[in-house]
Amino acid sequence: MLNFLLRRLGISVILLFFISVVSFLIITLTPGSPYPWGEMNPKVSPQMKENFRAKFHLDEPWYKQYYLNMKGLFTGTLTSIKDDRPVLQKIGERLPATLLLNILAITIALSFGLMLGVYAARHAGKLPDLLTCIVAFVFIALPEFWIAGLIVIGLVKFTDAPILGTQSYGVDFPNLFAMGLDRYWHLALPATVLALGGIAAQALYIRASMVETMRQDYVRTARAKGLPQDVVFYKHALRNSIRPLITGIGGLLPALIGGSIIIETIFAYPGIGRMGYEAVLERDYPTLVAMNFIVASLVLLGNLISDILYAVVDPRVRLE
Amino acid sequence: MITDTDNPVLQEAQLIESPARGVWRRFLRNKVGVVAGIFIVLFFLTALATGLGSLGGIYYPYNPNTTSLEIKLQPPSLAHWAGTDNLGRDVFSRLLNGSYISLTVGFVAVSVSLLLGVVVGAISGFFGGWVDNIIMRVVDAILCFPTFFLILTAVALLGPSIINIIVVIGLVSWTGTARLVRAEFLTLREAEYVRAARSLGAKAPALVFRHILPNALAPIIVTAVISIPGAILTEASLSFLGFGVQPPQATWGNIITDGKTYLLDAWWLIVFPGATIFVAALSFYLAGDALRQAAETRSERK
Amino acid sequence: MIRIFLHGLPIALVALLAASFASVSLLATKKRNEMSVGMLGEPSTLNPIQQADAAASQVYSSIFNGLLKYDDNLEITTDLAKSYALSQKTTFYFKDPADVVAALGKLLFMRPRWPEWKLTDARQEGNALVLTLSEPGMATSQDIAALLDANTMQPLHVLRVDLASGASDTLKALRESPSSSRILRDWVESDMAFEVTVAGDPADFAKATEELLAGKPDLKGKVTTGDAEKFLAEPIVDFVLRDDVRWHDGAPFTSRDVLFTYRAIMDDAFGSPRKPDFLYIQSVEAQDDFTVRVTYRKPYSPALGSWMIGMLPAHILDGKTPAWWVQNFNRTPVGTGPFKFGEWKTNEFVRLVRNPDFFDKPGPWLDSIVYRVLSDQLTLRLAFETRQVDFWVVDPWAVSTFEKDDRFDLFSAPGSSYSYVGWNLRRPMFQDERVRQALAHAVNVPEMVKYIIYGHGVQSTGIFLPQMWFFNPNVKPFERDLDKARSLLAEAGWKPGKDGILEKDGKRFSFTLITNNGNEIRRDIATLVQDNLKALGIEVKIEIYEWAVFLKNFINKGEFDAMVLGWALGPDYDQYQIWHSSQNNPEQLNVVSYNNPRVDQLLGDIRQEYNRDKIVAMAGEMQETIYRQQPYLFLYVPESTSVVWKDTYRIRRPDGKGGWLDTPIETTKAGWSYYSEWFYRPEYADQLPK
């Protein structure tokens, strides 16, 4: 186990290095350059521009910039071009919101995906199965921003419910419970939209996996034992079917973080997706560098966790 | 399904028919798949007609790029089936016109990704060993990137031209194909007929192109079909953020971008293009899935 | 077990969603005495001297006060200052004290003209004649100089020394050199530059300076000698500060804070983008706790406006490092304004709370203001429609929708920007004035006003905004006249070619019009220009780039044919950087490379003029000249219309009889006045603090 972790850690470090170099190259070798003074400010003197470029090492060769940026990242001295605050601190402020959103999205995706997938598999080949599969493809085919937009229009036009951000404003909450519900409401809408694709993917995955599992010999054994359908299904088949699902969780994360750029923009949700998007627009290189690095680390961590979970679910797998 | 899979009668029936025809026949039996396929054909014809139309033909109800401010932001009517946009352009005509670029983005991006994926996957799977190991680690690394963010960064920084968008989408989405092709190659490499061919002294290219690739074709095609809507959706998402194909060239995505501002006042600018993207994507997914089922039945019997 | 989980979790999630929806909808109708404002993007800092973005200035203006502010008519008035007085010290240096006596005598003889000159005092100081004028400016001093005997006067020169570092030390060394007695005045701009003003022939002094610098080659010093001047004109502003102002932490506001703020702006360590506004200042001195004298090195009339900058608390910030500012003060500022800083949640909101000790009583009435960070116009609108922000600056096309809806009140104010199409005058095809005028006749600007901004704005007739006091209302817009346009083009040698596109010397009239993405209106303008010019046989290709690329690759380099952009203008008349012919290098702002010697002259003069009437005259001429020459196709000045839910706010003012007068909110030329007089909803009227 320890061996496994160490080896995985080693591979992760190499991967991270690779990722950080590539993303750094993409970021710095492209046209445009950071400019923190707003639109064509007549008041900015050439000297200020020079000071600024020197401060953020913008005139160094890329490898030196890379080195300085990474050094800054690890010593915590890397600061954002926009407001000169340490990027780690900025990311730290936004990361919890994004994680919360993604965790809820993953929960929704998994629970609904599981339910739908199992439902379809139970009726494999029959009408409910077909309908479920079509619904799943509908979910995948729905453009995220479009459905988010429609939901938003609907809510704005027909209800009083606020939809943006993480909480309602200008309102005194009578109690903690109401406050909790308010937070949940603001979290659940974007999370649901974000999860739609995940629900569908998981449902199709589970369905296929279940159908495959139902053909296995041990399921026949279980049926031959006279076990009730449900026990056969939920105990013998399901447990074996969700193994691939668990490995999939690690892979969900990058997709969700990508998707959250749009969702966070539409719902004005304060997460790192939006920060990254703004950093791209502002050419805030340090922030981009740090963000890519941290997101990649998170993804690698997610992969590691799914590997460990995999071993927990399947006794045949040992982490070596 | 518990059956005796080696039923002799079945085997005989199997022998009469070429695999491709079998897949096709099974596909035709899938009603959902056929309907989806018809939609795809319709989209294609539209794209073709408007593609030709942009060379001077007259296949639109209105010129998709002509502005007429007197009729801006009009709701759908008999004259303008999908309403008009903020510059008074006919949205329906723009949708027709957009199908050309949107489908091009979908197809070409997927072709790029397919080409890369097949080549890389084939090399990895065919040679195995350390080559495979290195390539797969690289693939792992690429999978760690939040893809959409990567695309966004690249397109934002390189400039949102059609070519850039296509290339970038293609470049980041080949990993899935590569993994699939690699897996197929790893399996087929050890298949008896390949071993046989190898032992008869067949050279690597012959092995790959005559023996392995044709047999891996079915899953590759299915992946391609299922990837197309992904590329179209990605372009639309980029458009939504302002980094898609730039106006005045219409795409399904940037019609929505144009309409985004009017979200609450001109629903038709959002609903119709969104629905078009949705129907197109759904058609590709369903047709792709039907194709997969048809192809799988064959490989199951193999 | 697994089945309960399988169905239970989704059901629980949905049930929770339904419950939260009910709860949220119920609560949404109960709002407190708080103002919610939406802002685009997150402020980078709440420090008034370091801010660079609109979001920040929106927030900090409620926290900080300047010495001065604009009133409702966009005229300068006092804020932290009780009063201010302008004057000027003009000094003539003579070769001999006896010459001074003669000159003084001459002036005394002309005493009757003093009021005309605004001359209040003249006296001798050694070999210098010192005049005091009650209105600063160059013109009067030049008039007086002309009366005096030039041969008896010493010419003055400004020597500027740019070097890699160590400006102060070098200046010190220079002051110890033998010729130091000729230094009349020195000024350190930064560690990398200083200026000295010397009397007499500058050549030997410059040589001495160069010799001194030659001893230190690593400083890479460079000496520039300015043109000869006849006198030193030093405008002076005397501020008397209010003595009843306290910082939010209770400490009194004094002249020390003013001095500190000035020093901080000038200190490169804090990188204030406002520093260029203060470069003309020779010194800032405190006479006592509540009197401050600012002396300028030369007349620069827009400089007064720079004292609207928010004052910083010296007692908190003095001696702190830039990093400390970033980590502490810039995110938890302490000011003197009607609202105190409350809470800042990154990317969500900044909340300010009532400052009960605000010096400009009565008010504020609101308990708090929340500035919500939103990403774009759309989310701003959504937040407004769900009553999460209380007002919204309406997109022009939506104004009519809101006008029809009686749930809302609308407030319009003149906008502070204009849109234009800039022709790159470096391109041969745009160099002919007639061609540009033809384009102005061809593009249907009224149609743009009508359809792009839905009539909510006016056609622009030049470089100034109509609501400004120096705007020239006599400039008439070019009318749409295609025949006129054609004949102008024909005069300029453009004839229709084979494909219908105009040609001259075998070159087609075809160009690329660029703009930035993310701005639908600019994109629409480009499309319309393309459409309009097609009628004349001019081919326009549109390209749209992302903002950073647009600036860096095209605008800053001056490499474009034509572009659509806008200028957001402050309330002053100084447009030297935009129009002066010297400002056309890469990264400078005269991006179209406009060049007119008369305009250059006016641009230089107007900044040194303090007389209102003369400013109006100069500005008027400038506006007319530039508009006639059409380096830009001036389009329109959009109105800014805000929409508020009906009856959301009231203004409370004393009614003069010891009670209160509550009125609906109103707009002025400057938009909304200070929020300190506002309160939320009539039903809170009884509960407001006394």
Add this chain to the structure above:
Amino acid sequence: MSASLLEIRNLSIKFRTENGPTEAVKNVSLSLKEGGSLAIVGESGSGKSVTALALTRLLASPPAEYASGSILFKGQDVLGMNLEQLRKIRGKEIAYVFQEPSTSLNPVYTVRNQIAEAIKLHRPDVKNVDAEIVRWLNTVGIRDPEKRMLDYPHQLSGGMQQRVMIAMALSCEPSLLVADEPTTALDVTIQAQILAELKRLRTEFNMGLILITHNIAIIQGLCDRIAVMFRGEVVEYGDTTSVLRSPQHEYTKALMTCVPRLGSKEKRLKTIDYSWLATK
């Protein structure tokens, strides 16, 4: 004469396929008395496994379809039962041992869990389930059963796995054990052990046994009767000894010739000679 345990009468089973229905089992009639044993022999695809699975209707339907005939178990028609009734027969009355022990045991549950499941279901009166499991594991010859029952299937060898399968099948004390190629996937030495075990257990518990195999050699001494199936039909049916001594059908003869024997001089295994088909 003991009562008839199982009566299969004119059973036909069809499979719906995309090329139209095919008949996997045609008109098969077999019977088994209580405590009796029957071997069904045939090549793959001959319908023997389908017949065996049909006994408790384990065939997935669709595509399987019980076209005609009846299966009487202890006088009741299995084909007419509802699912509840069927479940009472499955495991409780008719237990199965399948061909591939490594895939027939659920990989994610322990041996104990999988056996206990059956016992709890069919023998609710058993108080100490663990003791019962240990007893059965002992019975099938697993050493150290207390420890082994906590193992996951993949931790056991193939032979052990099959013993677990048998223990699981026996744990509910069925009156008929259907062994569907129980030894095909195992080593030859293990095969012998398992067969010996089956033989012992059958007599010990006086249990009916249906052994399905393609290996005609293992039948002797284990089964009283034999049915040879070919292409869905029973081509020969009778006492083991008499059939083996004098096979009537060409196919039976062919089957018998390709059984490898120790000491045989032949270098290559014989393949089935289908020439008789052409003459038919």
